[in-house]
Amino acid sequence: GPNLLIIGAGGVGDVVANKAVQFRDRFGTITWSARTAEKLAAKAAKVNARYGATEGKPFITTEAVDARDSAAVKKLIESTGASIVLNVASPYCNEAILHACLETGAKYLDTALAEHEFTIDIPPNWYERIEWPLRPEFKAKGVTALLGMGFDPGVVNIFCAWARKHHLDQIDSIDIIDVNAGNHGKYFATNFDPDVNLREVTEEVITWDEGEWKFIPHHSVWQDVTLPIVGEQRVYSMGHDELQSLAVNFPDTPRISFWMGFGEHYMKVLEVLDTLGLTSSVPVEVDGAMVAPNRLVKALLPDPASLAENYMGKIVIGVDVRGRKDGEDKRLFIWSTLDHKENYEEVGAQSISYSTGVPVMTAALLMADGTWDPKTMVNVEEMDPDPFLALMPDVGCPWQADELPTDDTWPYAEGQS
Ligand code: NDP
Incomplete structure (x- = not known):
């Protein structure tokens, strides 16, 4: 090879x-x-x-x-x-x-x-x-x-392509939902580089709505959803990489949003950091030295890599896709779940890293055997989703699609799939 x-x-x-x-x-x-x-x-x-x-x-x-x-x-x-x-x-x-x-x-x-x-x-x-x-x-x-070949962006884009290819003639809305219901046991920590993470969660939120870009203050819009496995969760509207490419590649879809789950405690600590200016990357003078507040916070927070060992619980990431098939309303939730401890035992990493690395390897295998070889630059939703989704479970990440009621309700009971 x-x-x-x-x-x-x-x-x-x-x-x-x-x-x-x-x-x-x-x-x-x-x-x-x-x-x-x-x-x-x-x-x-x-x-x-x-x-x-x-x-x-x-x-x-x-x-x-x-x-x-x-x-x-x-x-x-x-x-x-x-x-x-x-x-x-x-x-x-x-x-x-x-x-x-x-x-x-x-x-x-x-x-x-x-x-x-x-x-x-x-x-x-x-x-x-x-x-x-x-x-x-x-x-x-x-x-x-x-x-953009991780989970989000990545697999969620491919879920959208799969829904369009097989299940929906028209997609009216895409809601990407990312919930980490795991617990690392620390007072406060970020799951990846604090620099990138704290910026991502405190910048103005951009969403694609009514076919145009709209800006809202961070954490100002939320919804409560009941997901498989992890049950009821509050998720907040956030900006995310995949919104831009999906808006281009799904030109007939007027609303595309990204939602991330945050617990009450995380939100409280974040609010204090943000209000005090400690998430800012603009240096301030401290005893004659110029220090970026977010760099100071980063130096004090746990190293994200150190969280994996004691991480317990599960993540659920999916897309709630709504539209029409043969003139009838139709809604699908296409999702995956992973378990922090299980992933740690297999490869020494928590599920957020695992959910990113498995799609990377799935795509690498398709590149290696020539199944995926567009010979140009693409965002992953432009590729045929079928070989990817057929292979991903063998690489380590199962997925499933459920048809949901079209009235906004969630049919999952707490802790069930
Ligand atoms: P980490 O910060 O843990 O690791 C980054 C790695 O990049 C380190 O090994 C570091 O090397 C290396 N690196 C940084 N700068 C350089 C450089 N100049 N030259 C060579 N190597 C360098 O990141 P993660 O593993 O958590 O994430 C990796 C990527 O995946 C990021 O881009 C992140 O945004 C993305 N990601 C995507 C997700 C998705 O679902 N799409 C989800 C999670 C992450 P060294 O250790 O030697 O410093």
Whole structure:
């Protein structure tokens, strides 16, 4: 099979590396790369040991790289002979890796929108800054790039494509619902990089409504839903990567919203941080030094990677899709659930990382055998959803679709599926 290069060795990278080794018969060499050589080598040693690699014959090898340096990434692609590059590093690396793939012809995949560390991006034009302007070049050179291939964005976009392909003639609304009902036992922590996370939850919310972009204050709009497995949950309207590409790729759908569950305690702590200005990235003077308040908070919060070990409970992520089929109203809830402890026992990561890494590997397998090879840049909802959804359970994430009442009610009782 094709040689694989994984860039990023955080929570998601851990899952992708484990899954790559589990499916190693489909690939040639597997190289794992991140910034810090020592940390990376220790992680790779663990993965090799977990699957019984013998001394001197590792399943996965490592190469440190600065993934913001496009020339260095290009060199690494060339020296490893990688024809598939899985970018699960920080989103600040996307631009450099995209260019390296464009130049070498290696297939590219990522899980999050590109970001610039020191600028605030104004939605909804996120994809129009770095990714989409490169699309004509990817197309002209026939190079494959799959954008946004985690769970959300990622699998939820594919659920929408599947609903449109098989179940609905017209989609009137898409509600993406993401609930982590797990408990890490800490007073306050973020599940991924506090920088990115605290910004995401405190910026103005953008939603696609009545066929146009609307802005609302964060956490000002919520609904109570009753989901399978995790029961009743309060979920808040939030902006999220996938809204922009879905609005483009589902032009007949007037309303697309993203909702995330937050507990009361989390909301209270966040309100205090935000009100005091501690979520701000604008530096303030402290005893003669300039300090960004969010950097200080980040330094004090638990390392997200350290949460996995004691995480208990489950996540449920799905899409509530409503529209019409043969003139009749129809509503589907298409969803997955994962268990933090189960995922930790398998690969040493919690379910949020697991739910991102499994779709990455599912797509990588489809890229490896040529099933998914658009030879241009696409957002994942532009691909045929069927082979992906047929394969994802085998890689580690089951899913299901339920037809729901069209009157807004939820038929799930607490704790049932
Ligand atoms: P982490 O912050 O835990 O890990 C990031 C990794 O990227 C680290 O291994 C880090 O290396 C590496 N990295 C950062 N900068 C560089 C660089 N300049 N050169 C090389 N490597 C670098 O992130 P996660 O694993 O939690 O998330 C990974 C990605 O997945 C993120 O883009 C995140 O936004 C996305 N994501 C997407 C989701 C989805 O559903 N679509 C859900 C969750 C996450 P080092 O350790 O050496 O510093």
